[in-house]
Amino acid sequence: MDRPAAQAPFLAGGREHPVRRDLARLLKLSGPVVVARLGVMAMGLTDAVIVGRYSATQLGYHALAWAPTSVVITMGMGLLTGVQVMTARVIGEGRRDLTGAVLRRGLAYGLWIGVVSAVFLFFAGPPFLHAVGLPKDLADGASPVLRIFCLSFPGFTLSVAAASWLEGLSKPGPAAWIMWGANAVNLAVDLILVPGGFGLPALGAMGGAWATTLARSFLAVATLAYIGLMPQARALGVFRKPERDRAAEAEQRRIGFGAGASNFFEVASFASLNIIAGWMGGLAVAAWTIVLNVAAIVFMVPLGLATGAAVLVGRAYGARDGPGVHRAGAVAFTVTAAFGVAATLGVWPNAALIGGGYTRNAATLAMAAPALALATLMFLPDALQVVAAQALRARGDVWLPSGTHLTSYILVMMPLAWFLAIPMRLGIIGISWAVIAASFVSAGLLLARFWSLSRNAL
Template sequence: MTLAPQDGTVAPPPPDPAASPTPLYPHNRVRRHLSELFRLALPVTIARLGMLIMAVVDTIIVGNYDSAGLAYLNVAHAPFTSLMVTGIGLLTGVMIMTSHANGREDLQAAGTVWRNAMPYTILIGAVFTFLTWQAEWLFVVTGQPEEIATHAGQLAIILSIGMPAALIYTTCAFFLEGLQRPLPGMVIMILANLINLVLDYGLVYGAFGFPELGAEGAAWTSSVIRWIMALSLLGYVFLMKSHNLYGLRNGFSGWWRGSQEVRHLGYAAGASQGMETSAFAAMQLFAGRLGVIAAASYGIAMTMLALMFMVALGLASATSVRVGIAYGRRDRPDMALAGWIGLLTTMAVMFLLSIPLYLVPNSVAHLFTQDVGVIATTVSVLVLMPIIFPTDGGQNAAISALRGAGDKWAPTVLHLVSYIFVMIPTGYYLTFVAGMGVRGLFWGIVIASLVAVSGLAIRFAIVSRRPIPAYRAAR
């Protein structure tokens, strides 16, 4: 038995032979990390992809129903997605702190992370629901045409109903992923997508006895599905056989003080993701100023980027957990190796995924719409994806590795520089001043992503050389 030091720190657990690196054979360490990365990343990626596949289904069904409705839905998603992703960032500390506790083999601490995070999740959900409900004023002040502002505002109200559910699902999924148990989230996401496909088509076109609601039907489907997912995964966490080992039913008292470390990690991650998604939302609003065709084309291209980004996000989440577990063991060399393998693997996978979009952009555009003008504009930007995919995915893997290593605000500053001070002004200049139209927006994304991945990789090189501090138990 290991006795805890009297100064408030907790001694690290004895090395786990199954998890410890093999010092004599470095290639074994690389193979082990790749194996664990893909084992964890596969179900996480499927779950992340499922979130976007629902949006892709919305885009395809609504786009083939009505191009104007697609433009309204894309603009409505801009503030909703920005706030939802900010909320997911605020909750990132759940996965990180759970993985640290998992690395120390402290199950009660892992369960306490989840119990303290749930009330915080509900608080964030309530605030962000109110803000999304009021989105129409944002469309007006950013110069959206009256038709787009009015219809998009109505759709944003419907989408806001699903905001708390999206964040509840996220907290439960992050907790399970931190324990390296991502399968329940994946299964629930697959089932949700099957339901979404039927309900979406029914409510948009008025099939299967449902009313014909057009774009509103897609928005209602999204909110209903998010609540089904949230309640299902919440029920799984409460009923899991090992709930006693984690103390999951021990109540939520003292949650604000107990969630301090999770919140502090989340503030930095939330600010970072909030700035990035807000910057992309600004680009969507720029596209809206160019008219319905530009807004629809930008939305299609961004849907493909976001869909493939979910693969990167799955790999990045797995990277964060792998780095976090090594961090919890205070194994600095293994932590560094986990981070670099995650970054390089993510960039390689993303490049491979971009090749079909580069080779057959016209076929991809035809999946979403039959509008000739929208197709032509979409094709002109899809050919840039071999540059955007690896750099955008790589920066997410790098920032996840930094979060897993306990780095808080430096990655946020790098995101601020890349996406607020580089992407927005560059995209605006190329689009409106240089006259490049929608293509200028995506060149702005290219430049910002290159800046981001370079800066974050350098930062991880610095952080991964530092000693890992001893864990200090909460008092």
């Protein structure tokens, strides 16, 4: 993979040591993305905490409604990964004027994803909840909450396309701060609608769903407005209808299909864990929701690092710099591993304290605290697997991560979680063990693949 001489100044970075340079770029890119991804989770966390402190039963409704919508949302984010990767690639190729075409394709694609998935899940979601063996009261309570969440899909997918484009441009900061503005909207509406306020009735979990819907709509409008007002928007081709480039369109979709399949396998399998917890009762659902929510918040940091890794690897790949691809991956994996260890050491001794922030119910907390302490063992491998998967996609290896996630989460985690939780009677402790096992399998396979490709390219 020989790089053209024209790319040498960009790749050499002057006299700066290449590892230090890549580390600085990774942290500069990843920092705002981590802030934005934490904002995504903070919205769900805010809903869970306010609904959970209002009622453990309502938290169960919220969790069961969130499970199928999270599959669609996360798969949509994966389908739009091509926006970020292709933007980074064309910049690495020195063709910044084509980034607007990438954005326009992403927005059209995102709108279709949002609308179609909203209509599908609005009608199919409630029957699904009733068909999977949940107690009728849980399915009845979660169904209207699920339908409200569906209304938020188009706004969310449009905002993802726009934010991914900014990240590919190495401008992740504005999207991050807009996300936290959306969180302020979400919090304000939560505090009014969940417990009832200003003369309005208490809506519980439905109030949390309405808050998320309004916040996501704000997020889309604000992010698109920022892009439209950028001084360089015209130079980047944002307002210019591009000529058809079927090869670029197909590559953008191909990257998205691979990432979307991976996200579907991973998130669908995690959503199924809520169903398994639901078979053990409403309090088990609430307890597992606490464990999964904390793990998901921790996961936002490596998800941000994955974005930084994808941009660095994608630019080096676009410039045909094999050593640069290898180096960017190595730097990203090292930083990710350090974070995974730190997160484990931070959460493990404080599991009971963290769980107490979600619920006042003693029975729920008694289940959640030990499961959360155990689940910290997944932080390191789970962080590494998402960064490795995104680095592979950025270098053109789209489908291997999808196969790895199918193997790890569908074929290993789901049946193992059921076996340990139900026949072996380990409850949500058994679910935690299954997640740990799947995370190690996924991380091992993906890292091995990246190093194998790197050896061949050097």
